Amino acid sequence: MRYISTRGQTPSHSFTEAVAAGLAADGGLFLPESLPDLSTRVTGWAGLGYAQLAAEFFHLFGPEIPLDEWQALTSEAYGRFDHPEVAPVVRLDDRTFVLELFHGPTLAFKDFALQLLGLLYRRQVARTGQHLAVLGATSGDTGSAAIHGCLGQSGITIFILYPDGRVAPLQERQMACTGADNVHALCVPGTFDDAQRVVKEAFGDAGFAREVNLSAVNSINIARVLAQCVYYLWAWLRLPDAARAAGVEFVVPTGNFGNVLAGWLVQQMGALPGVRFRVATNQNDILHRFFTTGEYEEGEVRASHAPSMDIQAASNFERFLYYVLGEDAARTRAAMAEMKSSGHLSLGHVPATTLCSSRVDDQGIVQTLAHVWQQYGYVVDPHTACGFFGLASDRVSVVLATAHPAKFPEVVQEASGVEPVHPSLEALKSKPLVRRRLAADLGAVEEYMRRALTVPPSIAVAP
Template sequence: MRFVSTRGQTPPLGFSDAVATGLAPDGGLYLPETLPQFSAADLARFEPLPYAELCFEFLKLFATDIEPSVLRAIIAKSYTTFSDPRIAPIIKLDERTSVLELFHGPTLAFKDFALQLLGNLYEHQCATRGQTINVLGATSGDTGSAAIHGLLGKPGTAIFILYPDGRTSPLQERQMACTGADNVYALAIDGSFDDAQAALKDLFADQDFRTRHRLSAVNSINLARVLAQCVYYLYAYLRLPAATRAETEFVVPTGNFGNVLAGWTLQKMGVPIHSFKVATNQNDILYRLFTTGDYRVSAVAPSLAPSMDIQVSSNFERFLYLSIGRDSAKVREVMETFKKTGGYKFENFDRDTFSASRCSDAQIPSIIKDVYQKYGYVVDPHTACAFADLSKDRPSLVLATASPAKFPDTIISAIGVEPKDPSLEALKQRPLKKHLLKADAGAIRAFIDANAV
C-alpha cells in the first residue's frame, strides 16, 4: 500500500515512511492511495474478534511493509496498557442512547488508542533503522499527554509538545509536565492552540530542519492516528445490537476533526454506519461549516472543554480531498484561499451523513447534571457537548472522549461529586517541569536544536 499527499506534489510513500514523515513535504496530509472495501462477509468474520486482533486485521491492509508477526506484536503491546479488558466498552443508558467509552488508556482519553500504537511504531523504526527520531506535536489538551505516554523513556526518541499555557486543565498539564522522563519536553506557548499548530506547520515546512532532526509529527496530521482510530468505530459498529446497528448515529465531540474523520473514512470503506453528528463546543467552526457551508475562522474563546478550543481543524484537508474526488489541485486552491482570507464557502455537503450541534459553556454544567440525574452516569465536559442535541429520530452512540476525572472542578460544580483516578492523584505530588516559549517558530526551533537527540 502506498500513501499520497492531499496536495499531490510529493512522491507516494510506504506506510512506515509516511508515518515517520508525518506532514508531507508539500504541506499536505498523507492518505492511502486507495481505500480497501469491506464486504458483509468481512464484517461477519471480524465480529467475534477481540480488539487487538481486529486492529491487526484492519491495519495489516495498510502497514504492508511491516512483517505481519511483528505488526501483530506491536499492536498487542499497545493495548495491554488499557484498564478495561474490553478496551472500548459500550455502556447502554437507555433504549435510544449508548456511550462508547474511549478513556480506559493510560492517559484517560481517546487519543491513547492511536498514540500508544504510534509510540510503539516509532520504537520499532528506531530499532530496525538504527536511527533516532524527534517527535513534535501541538495539543489543546489530551493529544500531548497521550503522545508523551506513548514515548516515555523509549530509546532513540525525544518528544516536544507545544500547548497553550493556561488553556489546558491543570491535570492535563500535569500529565505532560510531571513525567520525570528525560526524553520529554513540555513547551508551554504564550498563545492559543491555533498559534501552536501554526508554529508547528512552519517548522515542518523547513525541510532542512526537519531532515536534520529526523522530525516526525504526532498530531492527527499523522496518518497512523486516523487509521488507528478507524478501528474503534469498526469495533463499536460490530457490537451494536443487530436490530439498531443500521440506523445508529455516531455522535462525536470534535475539535481537530480527526476523530469523526476516522469514522467517516471507515464508512467510505464500506462499513454501513448510518450517520455522524459533529458535536462542537462554543468554538464552533465545524458546526457553522456543516450547517451553513461556510468554513470561516473566528477568535478562539477558552472554554470548559479545552481540547475542543480549536478553529483551524487540521484534518479537514483530508475530508476535503476525499469528498471532492481526490482532486489535489482543488485542495491546493481551497487551502490557499483559506490561508489568505480565513474562510471558504462550500456549495455542497452530504447532509444525509453529517449533522452538527453546538454547546455553549453555560450549557455544559447543566448537561453534566442532567445526564447524572437521569442515568447516574458522569460525563466529562467534552462528552457533555455531544449530549446537547441528540437525535429524536434514531438511536445515538455517544463517543466519550475523556475521563471525567481529568476535569474535577467542572464536575464538582455541576453535581457536587469529585471524580478521581489513581494515576491522576499520583501526579499531584510530582514537580511540574515545563518550558515557557513564545508562539514563534524561531524560538521553538532554537529549543529543539538545543535538545534534539
C-alpha cells in the first residue's frame, strides 16, 4: 500500500512516511494509491470489538506495521474511552439513530484519530530515536484532542497555540490544566488565523523545523481520515437489518470535510451499500452551496453556536475533488491553483455522488436542540444539532454526535433548559489554570520552544 499526493508531484510514500510527513511536499494531500475492496470482508468483521475492527482496518492501510502491533496500538488508544463500546449506536426511534463519538478523553470525535496519532508518533520516536516537537494551532477541539493524544508520551513535546479569549473556557481548561510536563498550551492575541499564521511560519523556517524536528498536528494527516473511517463500518455493522434494508443516511456535522469524507471513502471501498451521506453545515455554508450549485466560493467566516464548524476553506475538500476529477492529479493541481488565486472554483454542475447537504443558522440550531430534547429526551451539542436539522423522511438517519453537550453548556441550557455536565469537565473546573501568554510572533514562539526543549520541562514556563 503506497500513498500518493493529490497533486501528483511527490514520490509515493509508505503509510508510516505519509503519517510522519502530514502534508505532501508538493502541497497536496496524501491518499492511498488504490483503495482496498471491503465488500466481501465487512460481514466477517461483524463480531469484532471496536479496537479489533480498527486494527484489521488499519492493517490494510499500514501493512508495514504487523497486525499484532496494530492491535496493541488500537487497544491502547480506544481503551482510554469511557464507554465499553467506544462508539455506541443509540436508537432514538426506528428511523433515528445516533452514533455517539464523544466518549474519548476530550469528549469530541477528534479523539478517535488523535489518540491513535499520538501513539503513532510515539512509535516513530522509538524507531528513529529522535525527539519530536509537535506544533499546531487550534480554535478549540483539535488542540485539546492533540494534547491528550500526546500527554505524557516520552520523546514528544507538544505546543498548541490558541487565540486568547476565543476558545470556550472548558476547551482552554482541557488544554491548559493537564499539568503534564510535555504539554505547552500557548495563548496568543488575535484570532485563530493569527495563531495558524505563526504555525505556518514556523514550518516555513526550514532551519528551525529541522533543529527541533517539527511535526504538524492538523486536520489533513491521512491517519486522521482513516481512523474516522472505522466508526462508519462499526455503526453499519451495529444497525438492525431492517434499518439497513430501509436505506441509511449518515448525517455528518461538517466543517473541514474530514469526517464526512471518511465515510464516503469507506463507500468507495465497496462497503456501506446504498448509503447516502449528508454534509450538515452551520451558517458557514460553503460546502452546502457547493453541493447544491457546483460552485465552491469562499466567504467570510461568521461566528456561530457551532464554533468548530466555523470554516470557509475546508482543508479535506481537495481529497474529494481528486476523486471527482477522475483521480487526475494535474486537474486537481489546476483546480487548487484556481481556488488559491480567486477563492472560487466552478465545476459547472453538482457532481453525481452519494453526498447531499444541509445548512442551519444559529436560530435553527437552538430550535433543533430544543426539538430533539422534547421529542426524544436526548440532549445534543450545537454541532450535532446541525445534523438533526431536517432529518430525511425517506430513510433511516444515523446522526453523528461529534461532541458531548457539556462542552457547550450555555447554548445547550438556553435551548433545552437542561444543564449538561460531564465528570471530567467538572474535575477540570477546580484545577489551576496556567495561562502561558506569548506574542503571535514567530520569534517569540521559536524562542519559547527552544527554551522548553532544552531546559527541564518543569521550569519551561513562559514569562
